Amino acid sequence: MNKFKIFSLALVATASVAQAQDIKEAKKAIDAEQFQKAKSLLKSIIKAKPSDGEANFVLGNIYLNQSVIDSAKIYYLNGIEASDRKNLNYIGLGQIDLDNKNAILAQANFGLATKDMKRKDVDEYIYIGRAYMNSVNPDYNSAITSLKRALAIEPQNATALLAIGDAYYGANNQNDAYKAYRDAFTADPTLLRAKMQLGVLLKGAKSYDEAIKAFNEVIALNANYGPVYRELAETYYKWARNKPSTSKTNLQNAITNYEKYLSLTDYSLDSKMRHADFLILVKDYKSLETVANKMIAEDKVNPRIYRYLGYSAYENGNIDVALKSLEDYIKVPTNKIIAKDYLYLGFAKIKKGTAADGSVEASAFDAGLTDIKKAVAMEPLAVEDLGDFGKELFTKKQYNQVL
Template sequence: MNFKPWKLSFLVALSVSGSAAFAQSAQTAQKSLELERYNEARGALLRQGQSPEAMYELGRLYQMREMPDSAAFYFSKITPNADSPMSLVAAGRAALAKGNEAEAANQFDKAVKATKKKEAFNTLKLIAQAYAESDVKDTAKAIAYVNAAQTANKGKDDLGLMIARGDIYQKSENGGGESMGSYDRALIVDPNSVMANYRKGQLYVRSRNFNEARTSFEKAISLDANFAPAYRDLAEMYYFAKQYDLALSTFQKYMSIAEKTPSTNAKYASFLYLTGKYPEALTEIQNVLKTDPNNLTMNRLLAYSLYENKQNDLALPAMEKYMKMAPANKIIPRIMSIMAKC
């Protein structure tokens, strides 16, 4: 499973005020981000114009979609006051998106210095969350900001900060215990936190504790029946546990509520292949390739599925096409062995 510890809610931490109408729209957009409905969220945010809040959330959106250049572009557009804490935090996030950790730390430190004492917790929390949503592996700086935020909050646990703390510790090799403890603390703050339960499920999957993972995912789903990521991760968990029928039915539930995009369709095609539904996988793969003909994964799975479906006359040219498209470091040895059998 590709764990990305993102999808946190930021509105309560933003120090820039806005109208009630904007706040409501921003909350709607952020909910869409949590549900991984990125096109829906993007539309809602673009309708708000170039407000700092909208640009900040668009930066996060593109970071979640692993498009760092676009993320940095939107973070860099928050310039109504270049010395405001939010602008400096955004500049730090833009640097993180580009992989410039030193510049990010410089901007974050400037943001803290520019923050009034009564707003210190908000700024420190935003910085902690910025690290939580990044690919930074060295967590020392991030944890220092978490601790500073905790101090600024007079030692009181905050839901978003505890989730960020857990996500940061998940980046370290031996951080599982601290991470789980953070999510438990988040649930003391809010026992009905969908995200904290979801995060616990992900952590349990990583430790192969499937019973506890299922309990956490099902709790998240019971709190929000439309929380699509929990269905997807639960389906993957069933696959790891070799419960293929449950895996497929749960993934189909995910597909019924997830945003319809080429990406989600590609995930479904991959899942059909993994669970041995080769004819169905072929149909979905071919549908994805109609709109994204150069998708490397789908071209590889097309060749695999044709072979598994005993259509060797079509599998061989599909494999040859994939070999021409794929960089040398992307070619998987299995495709060579299948080509030899066709």
């Protein structure tokens, strides 16, 4: 009997270790932007052990960050019924509250997540910090406050240092972001995202050659770390745009590195959407419309696809498709609306009201102009995208509209 008990305990211990390793593997897959792989791992964990609240929470986070709100909520609510680490799921529900601009309810959920924390626990503070950053309505100062609480307990926690670096970066505090990323990589030299973010800071400062050097240092450590190739692609693209004399070479470098990035992901919907974002950057709207239609055929759940279809349909002259896609996307309150969404909707409304002789129906122009003004109010730099559109109106002698 004693031997049987010892054997049973050994099995339980082995299962627990395997469970922890699976969670770690899922988190590694998320960091590598292999989201489909991460989902499969987490669903396997939940199937084997429904009482694992952390697995439900992490899976819910993937869905929430992909804007699949209903699925995220299902896993958070399942997680709350779990016996292990169920408190984390209140953080996920809190982020949904933040997305809905209900800060009071979010605080209540965060309170439920932290009320039974042990003295040396820090994960809850880190996840709350991420929730503030990842919300549709980000609050970087609150994120910093929560992350400082984690670091007060564990100053060398690399995950907390990386997170506070992201919070400082979001708050436009480049100096503190740089220090936090550097400290995170010092604390854990396997945390490649922290080192990669040092290059992201250089890219943001338009030090493109230095950023590329930084990214190549990451590749020297691990040539299979996919996200760094995406950052390289975006850096080469921005370099090409800011220095036209380098355009041909750097755009090709951008495409090559983006293809490398895609080859290292699992071709999940999320990686395809990142590809779509890149096609917008390089203005390849024919490919974008093809990619968007393929994504809709594969996954009718994620609403962001309709943004891509709206942009590409407009650029390719399919105005009715553009209007419907963008209107369907913008009317949903939980969707993450950006200035460019309103800009394209405004352009489409004006184009729809434009006759063969170039004249624009007054009501269509006014409706379009209202959306364009919304875009500029959200992001003043959106006026830079009015250049070609303004020239088009001028060519058609619509001088009043140009002014």
